[in-house]
Amino acid sequence: MGAAWLAHGQAGRRQGATEVSPAHAQVIPLYRQDNSHPQARVCAQCEVRRSALFGALDAAGLDQIHSHIASLTLAPGDTVYQRGELGAAVYTVRSGVVRFERVTERGDRRIVRLAGQGDLIGQESVLQRVHGDDAVACTEVELCRIPCHLLSDMSAREPALLHELMSRWQNALDAAETWVTDLTTGPARRRVLRLLLKLCDYTSAQGEIWLPSRDEMGAMLDMSVETASRLISALRREGVLQTPGLRTVRVARDGLVRVLAAEDV
C-alpha cells in the first residue's frame, strides 16, 4: 500500500547537536569542468554529503550531476539572493552561517531564521516562486549551487530525491517555529543565552563559535543594539564568555545550559 519512497522515516537534524563534523573540506574551485570525474570525486568526499540533499544518491547518480553543480564562496555580508527575485537554483550550505531576513513595513529588518552546514536554502525556486526573504552570509560561507532544472530532471528518476526535498522543507519549517519559541520568548537575557546555545550547534568549532554583531543580535532577538551589548558584556564579566576576537566567542555549551537553568528563580 503506497509508494515506498514516501515511507522510510528520517529524524530531524541538529536535534542532539552531537554530530560534530570536523573542520573544512578541501576547497577546490571547481565550477563547471569538462572532465566530469574530478567534481564527482569532490562530491563523494564531501563531508556534508550524507546530510545534504544528494545524500540519497549513489555513485552513479552523482556522476550525472557533478558537472552542473557549482561551488561558490561568499564573504560575510554577501547576499545569496534577495526577496522578490525568482531564483533558478537552490543551494546547499557546505560551511558557514546564512541568515534569512525580512524588512518590516516600518523599515527595520528582522532576522527570521538561520541556515548552517547541510541545510538547503532557496527551495521556493523549485516551485517557481519568488524568494520570500533576503539570504545573506553571516560568516564566510561555502555553497553548492544546484540548478532547479537538474532537480526536476533527477527527481523523475529518483523518487528518493523528492522525499529528501520535502524533508528539507519540514526542517526549515521546524527551524522557523523553534525560532519563535527560543528567540522571541521571554526577557532579553534569556533570549541571548538561547541564541548562543543555538549558535553552538551551527558553528561547532568546539568552543570557538561565531558571535554576531550587536546589530545582528538586535535583528534576531528584537532588542536594541545597546541591550545586546550590555548583556554580552555582563556574561563576559560573569565568566560565562570570553571574546578572543571581536566576532568569535569561547563558551562552554553546558555552562550556558547551567546559566540558563539558573534564570528560573
Add this chain to the structure above:
Amino acid sequence: MGAAWLAHGQAGRRQGATEVSPAHAQVIPLYRQDNSHPQARVCAQCEVRRSALFGALDAAGLDQIHSHIASLTLAPGDTVYQRGELGAAVYTVRSGVVRFERVTERGDRRIVRLAGQGDLIGQESVLQRVHGDDAVACTEVELCRIPCHLLSDMSAREPALLHELMSRWQNALDAAETWVTDLTTGPARRRVLRLLLKLCDYTSAQGEIWLPSRDEMGAMLDMSVETASRLISALRREGVLQTPGLRTVRVARDGLVRVLAAEDV
C-alpha cells in the same frame, strides 16, 4: 528540460486577502460511506476545493479518493494532534482556525503559527516524522482527514499532487516567518494591531472576526494576559473595535491599517 510537474508557478495564498469566500458549505456528516458517489459530490461542491490539496485533481481523481476521506468537526479547545505523536493522516482545514503551539522548557506555552481555511496541516506525517507541535482548534473547526497512504498512492500517478504538497510546505514556512516579523516585533500595541489584521484574513466573515482569549493572545504575542486585556480595552475605547460577543470583534480592516500607520510617530 525537466519534468513538467515541477514547473507552473503558483502564487502564495492569503497575500492580498481579497479572496473572500462566503460562509460555510453545507455540512453533511459523511465519514466513510459505502456508496461512494455522495462523498464525491460533496468534495466537488466544497468551496475550499480549488484552494485545497486535491484542487489539482479532476473528477475522475476525486472518485478514487472520496471514500477514504473523513470529515470531522472540532469544538474550540479540541486537539487535532499532539507533539511527539506519529500521525497517519494530514488534514485540510475547511473552516475555522487552528493554532500550533509548543511548550518552552520553562513550561509556558507559545503559539507559533495559525492555520485557516484551505490550509493543510500535519504534513510531517507524510515523512513519517512525529508532530513538532500541538495542533488545537481555536474556533469550531471543520477538517478533512486524508490518510497518508492515500497520498502515497495517488502521488505516484498524479505528479501535480506532489507539487501541491510541496507548495503547502512553502506556505507553512512563509507563514511561520511572517509570524516572526509581524507578531514578535516591536511594542505590544503594534503587535496586537498586527494580530487583529492577520485575523481579518483568517476569519473573514466580513467585519465579524474571531477574537482570541486574552490568554491565547498572550501566548501568540509573548505578553501577559493583563497587557493584552489593557490594549484591547484601549482599542475599544478609541472606537477602533467593538466586541459584541466575548469571542468576536467587529472591526474595519482599513481602520486597523490607519491606526497602525499612525503608530510611527
Add this chain to the structure above:
DNA sequence: CGAGCCGTTGAGGGGATTCAAGCTCAGTGG
C-alpha cells in the same frame, strides 16, 4: 449561593529603550 474562570483595572517596580557620551580599532591622508 459560593466556587471558579475570565476579563478588567490599578499601583508599583523592574527591565528595556532612548539619548548621549566615550571607547577601540582600522583605514586614510596630511
Add this chain to the structure above:
DNA sequence: CCACTGAGCTTGAATCCCCTCAACGGCTCG
C-alpha cells in the same frame, strides 16, 4: 609617523513600557 575620521562596541542616565501583584466584577456551573 600620527592626527583625523568613521564604524562598531561599550557604558551611563533618564524615561517609559510592560510585568507582577492585587483586587474587583461578570458569568457559568455545581
